[in-house]
Amino acid sequence: MIAEAGHYALVLALALALIQSTVPILGARLNDGGLMNVARSAALAQFAFVAVSFGALIWLNVTSDFSVLNVYENSHSAKPLLYKITGVWGNHEGSMLLWVSILALFGGLVAAFGNNLPLSLRAHVLAVQAWVASAFYLFILITSNPFLRIANPPIEGRDLNPVLQDIGLAVHPPLLYLGYVGFSISFSFAAAALLEGRLDAAWARWVRPWTLMAWIFLTLGIAMGSYWAYYELGWGGWWFWDPVENASLMPWLAGTALLHSALVMEKRNALKVWTILLAILTFSLSLLGTFLVRSGVLTSVHAFATDPTRGVFILMILCVFIGGSLALFAWRASALKQGGLFAPISREGALVLNNLFLTTACATVFVGTLYPLALEVVTGDKISVGAPFFNLTFGPLMVPLLLAVPFGPLLAWKRGDLLGAAQRLIAAGIVALLVIALVFAWTKGGAVLAPLAIGLAVFVIAGALVDVVERIGLFRNPLPIAARRARGLPRSAWGTLFAHAGVGVALIGIVCETTWNSEHIAAMKEGDTARLAGYELRFDGAMQRQGPNYRELQTRFSISEGGRPIGVMTPSKRSFTTRNTSTTEAALLSRGVSQLYISLGEIDATGAVTVRIYHKPLVLLIWIGPLLMAFGGLLSLSDRRLRVGAPKPAKPQRALQPAE
């Protein structure tokens, strides 16, 4: 009964979404409050039914009900409870159900907490949201139904892909989807504004928290996915420029640009049309990501199932929504009133620069990801666009962007003073130069550019600090006054500090890991010792162990530094009988923010194990950076204050004239 109730709940959600996508718009046309408010109750009920449906699928997995095809194909009764639950979205059908659940969740949130929105805007937003939802409900019910049954249920299921049997599956996909799908709200707001033909600073105020929320989740989701790949896939890489990773990076870049341009719109009522376009593009890229991952166009860890009908269906959804929204944009954008003006050297100008670089970077990733696919379709040639392409295009684009980051917050709105900002950044520049010199002196070998890149990262961090120091007048005022001003400083300013500093921190991690990581590969027998980066690793032995649904060969290494023992590492290899596959469980040992990494290879006939040992200096900063960025976003989100971009009043030309 639970399986069928879950199935029926999903169908009801579709029916409600269809009503929600039409009735409120009718209401807005007729200016009828009751009809417009149908959007609200329908969105809440729709979320309730999807939640019931998702809950039912979790229940079926937990109780190992193999009369449901999806459970039989992806679960196993001996799997630990956590993986029975996370396995729900460890397959195509379940992950699509998670996708629509989150879509409905965001719709429900707008319905529940959108009290400050004008009635007709809310009705339009929820209607657009329901269009997207209807398309995906149909997709699930027709091509990827998780509730299909088997007449004669088998005794045992086929188990989940062992690589996915990890805590990472509990965290990475939900966070990533919260990010991906969260941008649907910005999209719905943009489409609603175009439908209504009204767009102003208040719109940016209303859409801000939703964009910010989606951005925070996407940041965390990408970082978590990267860390998961790092420790689970067993070769210590954390970013592969894999098309699926790029698919999540593109909405992130566009979303970051959107956040910044929405800021300009909210404070200064400028860049309106561009912001709308970015909102559309960001969600379109999310949809594209879903298409790339779900259609089976790409083969990767993420392609659980490949089925041409699904691909065609998602491609249709993609074309309808991207094409439709861009057509709507082309049709209505000219009707929107243009907003405030600003000088090129101003906060607005800096944010336009940021947008320019971010969207260009996004475009390079787009080309690098889709060009090989397009080429394969057209000519049949298979080419691989790998890290070198992205390092040569994406990297150089990031350098001027990062150089400009500290300047942005220091410039005034409307018309700024570049020289003044530069003067205030001198301290940050000096710190960065000192760090470059120190790194040059201290390290031997490695890329010549590495110390410069670290200097750039330090400049970004120091520049972010300078901004806050300036604003609270830390060295100009006595400490108590500075402290009072620090408390009075909007939390969004602190958010900027953390987010910008996070970029610098991540960059330090990336540069150090790629330049100075060291590697040692050896066939080791019991009692052997390996040395790497000042550490001694002694192979103590191996033992067989029975896990809940796998057998494990666990090895033990004791680590010492200069003769002093500092820890034990236990990398292992697990073999899963049901799917007849094995996984490598790497062992990590953190020393500060650096890590030692051991992963096991083959075991030869004499009992020697191939061991790969890596020392990764400052590697954890790669993920601490995004955490800081997300924390900054959270601070900014918690800032309930309204944003006012106070422009500098146009002074008499005094400042520009030379001293007499």
Added chain:
Amino acid sequence: MALWFVFAIMTAVAVFAVLWPLGRTVRAGREGSEANVYKDQLVELDRDAEVGLIGPAEASAARVEIGRRLLASAETERTAPVTARHGPRRGVAVFALLGLPALALAVYLPLGSPMQGDDPLAGRTKTAAASQPLENLVAQVEAHLEKNPTDGRGWTVLAPVLAKIGRFDDAARAYRNSISYAGETAERRADLGEVLSMAAGGVITADAKGEFERAVKLNADDPKARYFLGLAAEQDGRPKDAAAIWRAMLDKAPADAPWKPMLQAQLARIEGKPLPALPDETIASAQSMSEADRSAMIRGMVDKLAARLQQNGDDVEGWLRLVRAYMVLGDADKARSAQAQARQAVAGNAERLRQLNDGLKQLGLDG
């Protein structure tokens, strides 16, 4: 019945969600508007100016700008009061009451299986529960052997169990250890060869063949080793050698050897005389019948078998017998359709499907 009741309640909730706002009047001005945002911004500005976050000059400039926006928004803001249009509301209400349930059922009924109950693990047959302790026992024995890897008897006990639960590679390792620590015998060599070929999906690999040859060297009459050497010969494309080996075995075999019928069947298969397996006395009586009677009787039995399999399709052996019978009777179409039916009947069970495909392959049909 309970399910339909749940469906009815769920549908009622969905309908109610649409109807509820239709019966309420919306008071104008309660919801947000642009003007409110700008008014809030002005209040915010005053607060900022008080704390000293913005200078007085900037504050007044901002105040002017927000004031301008406030004026502009007052112009564009819809002045028309929110109305209640009863006609469209009634239309939507009727659609929600009738259309929504109809739509939901129209989508659900072709997709769902409302008559099928849940089947969670807890309520499943005992077979699943019984296999659990076996795996636990195996794990215990393996743990014991990890500590005492030279316990030959332990390996000897463990190996066939591992082979039975399908862990052929581990079983091969266990047999090797059993040979090292408990001594080499023809049976153990032959068993090792068997699991090696099972691990290779039934193919007698060079390794497996080596084991069988070693077994025969130890005991020239070891039936398992000799049988598999015959099979190896067949797989190498030398059916005559295979037949020779097996016939020699049958000649020497004691009368009560349990493997005798199996070997006879194999020999018959290899010599191209496939027969539907019928009880001996039936064949005896059939021999005294006229040609027409005999074929009628055989057809009758085959039909009976077909009817039985329609009722209960789990019997892989039965399906194979049916397909073979149709082939013998020269009815290729029926053989093909029986084959398709068999596949369908056991499709839900991977293990049976594999058996069926193997069997069909042995019959010389596609696999």
